[in-house]
Amino acid sequence: MRPAWSGRKALGAARAVLLLVLGALHGAAGAAPAAEGARPLRFGVFPIVSTVELFRRYVPLRAYLAARLGREVRLETARDFPTFVRRTAARRYDVVVTAPHFALLAASPGPYEIRGSLRRTLEGVVVVHRASRIRGLAALAGRLVATPPEPALITLAGRRLFAVHGLTGTRAPRWRAYRSHNAAYEAVAGGDADAAVVSINALRKALEREAPLREIARTPPLPNTALLVARDLPERLRARIEAAFVGADRDADGRLALQRAGLPGWRPARRADYEVLRPYLAGLDLR
Numbered sequence: 001m002r003p004a005w006s007g008r009k010a011l012g013a014a015r016a017v018l019l020l021v022l023g024a025l026h027g028a029a030g031a032a033p034a035a036e037g038a039r040p041l042r043f044g045v046f047p048i049v050s051t052v053e054l055f056r057r058y059v060p061l062r063a064y065l066a067a068r069l070g071r072e073v074r075l076e077t078a079r080d081f082p083t084f085v086r087r088t089a090a091r092r093y094d095v096v097v098t099a100p101h102f103a104l105l106a107a108s109p110g111p112y113e114i115r116g117s118l119r120r121t122l123e124g125v126v127v128v129h130r131a132s133r134i135r136g137l138a139a140l141a142g143r144l145v146a147t148p149p150e151p152a153l154i155t156l157a158g159r160r161l162f163a164v165h166g167l168t169g170t171r172a173p174r175w176r177a178y179r180s181h182n183a184a185y186e187a188v189a190g191g192d193a194d195a196a197v198v199s200i201n202a203l204r205k206a207l208e209r210e211a212p213l214r215e216i217a218r219t220p221p222l223p224n225t226a227l228l229v230a231r232d233l234p235e236r237l238r239a240r241i242e243a244a245f246v247g248a249d250r251d252a253d254g255r256l257a258l259q260r261a262g263l264p265g266w267r268p269a270r271r272a273d274y275e276v277l278r279p280y281l282a283g284l285d286l287r
Contacts, residue, residue: 038071038072040071040072040073040074041065041069041071041072041073041074041094041095042073042074042076042092042093042094042095043058043062043065043073043074043075043076043093043094043095043096043097044076044077044078044084044087044088044092044093044095044096044097044098045058045075045076045077045096045097045098046077046078046081046084046096046097046098046099046102047077047078047079047080047081047084047180048099048148048180048181049180049181049182050179050180050182051077051079053182054077055075055077056260057260057261057262058075058097058260058261059075059260060253060256060257060260060261061248061257061258061260061261061263062074062075063253063257064244064248064251064253064254064256064257065095065241065244065245067253068240068244068251068254069237069240069241069244073095076092076093080149080179081099081102081149081151081152082151084098084102085102085105085106085151088102088105088106088112088228089105089106089110089111091111091112091230091232093228093230094229094230094233095227095228095229095230095241096112096227096228096229097225097226097227097228098225098226098228099152099153099225099226100117100122100153100222100223100224100225100226100274100277101153101156101274101277101280101281101284102226103226103228103274104271104274104275104277104278104281105281106228107228107271107274108271111230111231111232112228112229112230112231113228113229113231113238113270113271114226114227114228114269114270114271114273114274115227115228115229115238115241115242115245115268115269115270116226116227116242116245116246116266116267116268116269117223117224117225117226117227117266117267117268117269117273117274118224118225118263118264118265118266118267119224119264119265119266119267120224120264121221121222121223121224122153122154122199122200122221122222122223122224122225123199123200123218123219123220123221123222124154124157124158124161124197124198124199124200124218124219125197125198125199125200125203125215125217125218125219126140126145126158126161126195126196126197126215126216126217126218127185127188127195127196127197127198127203127213127214127215127216128188128194128195128213128214128216129188129189129191129212129213129214130212130213130214131212132194132195132214134194134195134216135216136216136217137161137162137165137167137216137217138165138167140162140167140173140194140195141167141171141172141173142170142171142172142173142174143173143174143194143195144173144174144176144192144193144194144195145158145162145173145174145175145176145193145194145195145196145197146176146177146178146183146184146185146187146188146192146193146195146196146197147159147175147176147177147178147184147196147197147198148177148178148179148180148181148183148184148197148198148199149177149178149179149180150177151284152181153222153277153280154181154197154198154199154219155177155197156280156284157197157219157220157222157280158197158219159175159197160219161197161217161219173194173195176193181198181199181202182202182206184196184197184198185198185202185203185206185211185213186211188213189206189211189212189213195216200218201262203215205262222276222277223269223273223274223276223277225263226269226274227241227242227245227266227269229241229242242268245266246266246267246268248265248266249265
């Protein structure tokens with residue numbers, strides 16, 4: 001049973017939202033005057049939440065980017081992390097907002113260069129139900145712990161956190177991967193898991209909706225979500241894309257777009273800023 005606090009809409013309402021979003025995407029094509037002969041830019045966003053929720057969050061950012069660049073921008077995603085990573089590696093997108101370790105994969109070597117990073121560092125949090133008696137990681141030995149999909153950086157960081165605290169082998173928790181951060185913490189709120197590892201951003205949003213969750217541990221900080229730009233785009237265009245993202249918080253429409261997407265703003269970044277994540281790539285299974 002879904003928790004009453006989650007605020008998820010009925011299936012019919014979700015379909016209606018999706019239709020509205022798709023209509024906005026097509027209707028907004030004329031909102032920004034396209035440069036003569038310029039093809040639309042494909043803006044890919046990694047599937048950290050459901051497709052309906054992702055489009056709801058990122059449609060204003062798409063519109064802001066289109067207005068700043070003066071050309072049509074089309075928003076895309078994928079059904080899961082492996083599909084999105086494969087599409088990114090195949091140079092499907094022109095502009096990509098993706099997970100930190102996926103950015104390193106796409107940029108070293110790859111068809112993209114890293115041009116920006118979210119200003120806040122990324123942290124994973126271990127949460128339990130607010131009414132749970134569990135107070136620390138040790139109490140989760142052998143217990144069921146929900147996570148986002150297995151290739152997610154938060155999942156990898158969470159597993160490493162448990163290992164550092166000696167919860168390996170027979171003392172390791174039982175892991176269960178869900179389709180998203182939201183689904184992972186909802187498993188805890190609904191009594192289907194003893195704990196969950198999710199991003200600090202996901203926890204903040206959950207607590208805003210009064211989710212019955214309590215934090216008991218946190219991973220070390222890591223580089224956050226990355227902005228990728230295809231290397232084969234003209235340098236002048238690549239620079240304008242970076243400037244649009246980095247300058248969003250200085251623009252009224254940009255600030256609104258950041259707020260809707262739940263983003264703190266962007267700063268310039270390059271591949272060297274993400275090299276600390278290379279150990280997380282070892283053994284990464286993206287099948």
